[in-house]
Amino acid sequence: MPDSNAAAVRMAPRTGRQLREGDVAWVGSEPRLRAARCLDCDTRVFPAATVCPSCNGERMAELPLSDTGTLYAFSTVHIAPAMWQTPYTIGYVDLPEGVRVFGKIEPVAGLAPDARVRVCLEQADDDAQAPGWRYWFAAA
Amino acid sequence: MNHANLRPVSVIGTGMIRFGKHRDLTVPQLAQPAVREALREAGLEPARIQAIYAGTATSGWMPGQRVARDTGMSGIPVINTENACSSSATAFREAWVAVAAGLYDYVLVFGVEQLTKLGGGTLPLDQDDIEVANGMVMPALYAMRAQRYLHDYGASEADLASVAVKARRHGALNPDAQFRTETTVEEVLASRRIADPLTLLQCCPTGDGAAAVVICPTEVAARHGERPVRVLGSHLASGRFLPGFRDMTIPEITQRCSAELYEDTGVGPEDLDVLECHDAFTIAELLYYEALGLCGRGEAVSLLHSGATSLGGRVPVNPSGGLLSKGHPVGASGAAQIVEVVRQLQGRCGPRQVDGAKVGLTHVTGGGTSGFDHGACAIHLFGV
Ligand SMILES: [Zn+2]
Numbered sequence: 302m303p304d305s306n307a308a309a310v311r312m313a314p315r316t317g318r319q320l321r322e323g324d325v326a327w328v329g330s331e332p333r334l335r336a337a338r339c340l341d342c343d344t345r346v347f348p349a350a351t352v353c354p355s356c357n358g359e360r361m362a363e364l365p366l367s368d369t370g371t372l373y374a375f376s377t378v379h380i381a382p383a384m385w386q387t388p389y390t391i392g393y394v395d396l397p398e399g400v401r402v403f404g405k406i407e408p409v410a411g412l413a414p415d416a417r418v419r420v421c422l423e424q425a426d427d428d429a430q431a432p433g434w435r436y437w438f439a440a441a
Numbered sequence: 442m443n444h445a446n447l448r449p450v451s452v453i454g455t456g457m458i459r460f461g462k463h464r465d466l467t468v469p470q471l472a473q474p475a476v477r478e479a480l481r482e483a484g485l486e487p488a489r490i491q492a493i494y495a496g497t498a499t500s501g502w503m504p505g506q507r508v509a510r511d512t513g514m515s516g517i518p519v520i521n522t523e524n525a526c527s528s529s530a531t532a533f534r535e536a537w538v539a540v541a542a543g544l545y546d547y548v549l550v551f552g553v554e555q556l557t558k559l560g561g562g563t564l565p566l567d568q569d570d571i572e573v574a575n576g577m578v579m580p581a582l583y584a585m586r587a588q589r590y591l592h593d594y595g596a597s598e599a600d601l602a603s604v605a606v607k608a609r610r611h612g613a614l615n616p617d618a619q620f621r622t623e624t625t626v627e628e629v630l631a632s633r634r635i636a637d638p639l640t641l642l643q644c645c646p647t648g649d650g651a652a653a654v655v656i657c658p659t660e661v662a663a664r665h666g667e668r669p670v671r672v673l674g675s676h677l678a679s680g681r682f683l684p685g686f687r688d689m690t691i692p693e694i695t696q697r698c699s700a701e702l703y704e705d706t707g708v709g710p711e712d713l714d715v716l717e718c719h720d721a722f723t724i725a726e727l728l729y730y731e732a733l734g735l736c737g738r739g740e741a742v743s744l745l746h747s748g749a750t751s752l753g754g755r756v757p758v759n760p761s762g763g764l765l766s767k768g769h770p771v772g773a774s775g776a777a778q779i780v781e782v783v784r785q786l787q788g789r790c791g792p793r794q795v796d797g798a799k800v801g802l803t804h805v806t807g808g809g810t811s812g813f814d815h816g817a818c819a820i821h822l823f824g825v
Contacts, residue, residue, distance in 0.1 A: 344684055354682050376584035377637045380562060391576045395686050403572045414592045
């Protein structure tokens with residue numbers, strides 16, 4: 302895989318819905334993606350919501366997500382809006398908490414559906430007004 | 442749904458322009474010839490039309506009024522609908538509801554879109570959607586469905602390409618199609634990579650177009666137009682929020698929408714003679730064979746290779762060339778599908794005519810939003 306692809310993984314344009322401080326949960330000293338679980342109907346959502354999208358209830362509990370999961374499907378994208386550096390790889394990852402998360406993937410040779418992947422999180426401090434996080438997936 | 446008090450409705454006029462790149466025209470200029478053709482076929486002066494339902498996704502404010510202004514129909518109620526790829530199919534449904542309920546007798550529906558003015562490439566999506574903000578584009582969504590389908594059912598990339606070959610074979614027979622040349626599996630697979638495993642010729646093209654129909658109560662339809670076509674059913678479904686580990690090879694909204702329509706009408710997939718489905722990408726047509734009930738799970742590739750869905754087969758799918766070959770000016774596609782199926786049932790389709798077609802279906806869905814299979818799906822049934 303070309304280096305540009307690995308770089309493209311981290312090159313999320315700072316537009317639209319990025320992860321903010323509230324989207325990250327701490328398990329000890331480890332940052333994790335923060336989902337929410339409805340205490341009434343058990344729906345799990347990422348990013349976390351304060352109102353349950355399934356039952357409209359407000360009793361939502363924090364649900365830190367595991368740092369490894371299973372790749373459901375992925376695609377390497379060659380044509381995308383100009384703000385993206387192509388090619389890049391994206392996919393859906395199923396985490397043990399019952400949450401499917403979409404994100405960018407560091408491409409490696411032989412990547413296939415059902416592969417084990419880990420969740421990578423890093424602070425994105427290029428916007429001092431609203432510090433956020435980037436997440437992506439890499440082979441486990 | 443309670444259909445007991447609804448009047449039967451028929452299509453009495455159809456019109457469309459050839460889909461393609463029409464950069465020099467305005468949106469009303471795209472729609473005008475299609476609208477005028479539909480009125481002419483219906484044998485109606487513009488003054489007889491009582492309401493207009495317009496479907497488009499990207500044409501800005503009041504597209505219906507701008508077209509009405511230029512076609513002698515200004516002043517009557519105009520309803521503009523946006524439902525992504527299902528925009529004009531949704532407009533048709535609302536028009537059908539209004540006529541069936543007795544509100545109006547003569548109603549015009551049209552769809553129009555000018556995608557070339559967006560500059561080509563992938564469609565612009567909502568940047569506040571978490572998936573879009575992380576790189577989602579529509580071809581990639583279908584590409585992942587394709588990858589998983591190939592993985593789960595042992596299909597090949599050549600199988601996917603065969604859908605495009607069929608679409609282009611049909612489109613070559615349609616003077617209104619954007620692409621009118623045939624292709625081969627090798628050429629499809631060798632075309633530019635878009636989102637693996639999908640290549641350029643497996644993706645619907647960027648294009649502009651318009652299509653229009655006129656409807657009225659069936660009881661007066663025989664007075665207008667040559668061969669009225671009955672609307673046997675009309676159904677609209679919206680995306681259902683499905684968190685968790687959803688099987689992306691099951692187009693949930695299409696499966697649900699068609700099942701509800703079949704139940705409402707008593708018409709089943711075995712009754713269909715011809716259909717137009719939302720083949721925005723090759724994999725989509727295969728998934729919709731299964732979701733619409735033409736075959737069982739995992740059987741779509743064998744159905745395709747059997748020839749059943751090709752012209753001359755048991756139930757030809759997308760005789761117009763479909764979105765892949767006829768083109769997909771998003772908001773115009775639903776109305777254009779209706780134009781094709783109505784003309785098929787009228788026996789007017791020349792070299793691509795499905796012999797003796799009596800019952801036809803149109804299916805359009807789309808609208809990429811996280812948490813949904815798709816945002817909207819509209820399915821219509823027609824009969825003679
Ligand atoms: Zn709930």
